[in-house]
Amino acid sequence: MNVRFFKPYITGNEIKYIRDIIDNVRDMSGDAVYTRKVHAWFERRYRVPKALMTTSGTTALEMAVKLLNLRPGDEVITPSFTFSSTVNAILLANGLRAVFAEIDPSTLNIDPADIARKITAKTKALMVVHYAGVSVDMDAIMKLAKKHQLKVVEDAAQGIVAKYRGKYLGTIGDFGCLSFHDTKNITCGEGGVLLINSKQTVIHEAAEIMREKGTNRSKFFRGLVDKYTWVNIGSSYLPSDLLAAFLYAQLEQVDKIISLRRRRWDYYFKKLTPYAAKGLFQLPGITSGAEPNAHIFYILLPTGKQRDEVLAGLRAKGIAASFHYIPLHSAPQGIAAGGDPQALPVTTAVSERLLRLPLFSQITRIEQDYVINNLLKCLNV
Ligand SMILES: Cc1ncc(COP(=O)(O)O)c(C=O)c1O
Incomplete structure (x- = not known):
């Protein structure tokens, strides 16, 4: 699939x-x-x-x-x-x-x-x-x-x-x-x-x-x-x-589109919560007072190496999971603009550990289950 x-x-x-x-x-x-x-x-x-x-x-x-x-x-x-x-x-x-x-x-x-x-x-x-x-x-x-x-x-x-x-x-x-x-x-x-x-x-x-x-x-x-x-x-x-x-x-139709996304975001969150509780990965944190719009569903793996392995594993199964931002402070233009590549350790670690899962308003339950099952397989669960 x-x-x-x-x-x-x-x-x-x-x-x-x-x-x-x-x-x-x-x-x-x-x-x-x-x-x-x-x-x-x-x-x-x-x-x-x-x-x-x-x-x-x-x-x-x-x-x-x-x-x-x-x-x-x-x-x-x-x-x-x-x-x-x-x-x-x-x-x-x-x-x-x-x-x-x-x-x-x-x-x-x-x-x-x-x-x-x-x-x-x-x-x-x-x-x-x-x-x-x-x-x-x-x-x-x-x-x-x-x-x-x-x-x-x-x-x-x-x-x-x-x-x-x-x-x-x-x-x-x-x-x-x-x-x-x-x-x-x-x-x-x-x-x-x-x-x-x-x-x-x-x-x-x-x-x-x-x-x-x-x-x-x-x-x-x-x-x-x-x-x-x-x-x-x-x-x-x-x-x-x-x-x-x-x-x-x-x-x-923005409200309809977002409610479709939210349902799918919530499904990932609910299904993955027991595994996050076991320390396999970290789920997204929500700021107190925030009402998000289900734009991205990401997890943070314990290490960058694990993220890369899981990403490759999912892609091998036809799942277009993705990483996200490469920190700007250590990019060539960021350094030229005065960034110190040794600074901001949280940013660097998060960038290495972050994995985004497919999410859109019409992703099917079957597709989401396929993503979840393969993610867990990649983690040997
Ligand atoms: C945080 C952030 N800022 C700015 C932009 C740029 O927006 P656009 O692609 O519409 O130029 C994006 C991505 O597209 C973004 O994710």
């Missing part, structure tokens, strides 16, 4: 909405009918002052960091256990320094105690990543931010509709960034959204200008200026309305 690692859920309305654009000769460029629906969806459901769809989670992060308006030499504390985009966004913005912090060995999220140790007079912002859609300890983060007057960007790439103490991930710090890449719980192939949590219209306008090639075209579309012009340096961060149409169909 072959078990794939992920498979997007298709609602059926994606093609209907794309066809609507084609049949009615609607605008296909950005910020047309469906992009506006996506924005309204987030602004209503997430209660955020401003949501802007972007071409990816990566570009949402790049916009967020630029919008912090930091100065060259300023430091941003970030986990090393994340995707390159998180830290690229810091390094791409005007001479900022990324400072790598350790993760919590239970949730694999940035460790607020290590952040506290790394704060200096140059620290101006915290970049937190809600790994696997499980919230970071945001109370601790916001407390540190308040105490040291730091801005907070939430990389909620994996966190669609997941919550922390009743608030959606991405709505707690200054900016939130979500991804709709193919592998995410809902998708449009490539896409993202930037959530702006400040009510200040000057920030909303700066974001619109940055996203629209440095022009005030968004203001023009709203009839606020009679012609638009180049007013700042910017880029093109808005996706085609065809992608927004696809995404809107997914957003409409």
Whole structure:
């Protein structure tokens, strides 16, 4: 049997909405009918002052960091256990320094105690990543931010509709960034959204200008200026309305998609709990107050060697299990950015020991049992 690692859920309305654009000769460029629906969806459901769809989670992060308006030499504390985009966004913005912090060995999220140790007079912002859609300890983060007057960007790439103490991930710090890449719980192939949590219209306008090639075209579309012009340096961060149409169909059914995933996540958790209790591996830890979205199901094997053996064993049985992030602080670009490969032992060990199991909304019980049975066989149970 072959078990794939992920498979997007298709609602059926994606093609209907794309066809609507084609049949009615609607605008296909950005910020047309469906992009506006996506924005309204987030602004209503997430209660955020401003949501802007972007071409990816990566570009949402790049916009967020630029919008912090930091100065060259300023430091941003970030986990090393994340995707390159998180830290690229810091390094791409005007001479900022990324400072790598350790993760919590239970949730694999940035460790607020290590952040506290790394704060200096140059620290101006915290970049937190809600790994696997499980919230970071945001109370601790916001407390540190308040105490040291730091801005907070939430990389909620994996966190669609997941919550922390009743608030959606991405709505707690200054900016939130979500991804709709193919592998995410809902998708449009490539896409993202930037959530702006400040009510200040000057920030909303700066974001619109940055996203629209440095022009005030968004203001023009709203009839606020009679012609638009180049007013700042910017880029093109808005996706085609065809992608927004696809995404809107997914957003409409996000709760159904997540409840299907959750059932499957819970099944793995329940079936594997007795073996975790025997010390064969560690199951995912959930931050107190977090309501995750069943994005990733992972286990931590006791050693890296065992993880590699189990991964090879599962793959030999046609199961597309996977590892995850290779730590950034010890990657070539991480070292070039000042990372010390000897630092962050928890991050390094977790990366070596982590194994992700196939998880998607329509994985069958038979497939999950096949994964579980083979996992246990690999562990000689
Ligand atoms: C934590 C994290 N941040 C950022 C990204 C980048 O998002 P995108 O692929 O939409 O650019 C990803 C992965 O896709 C991610 O997992």
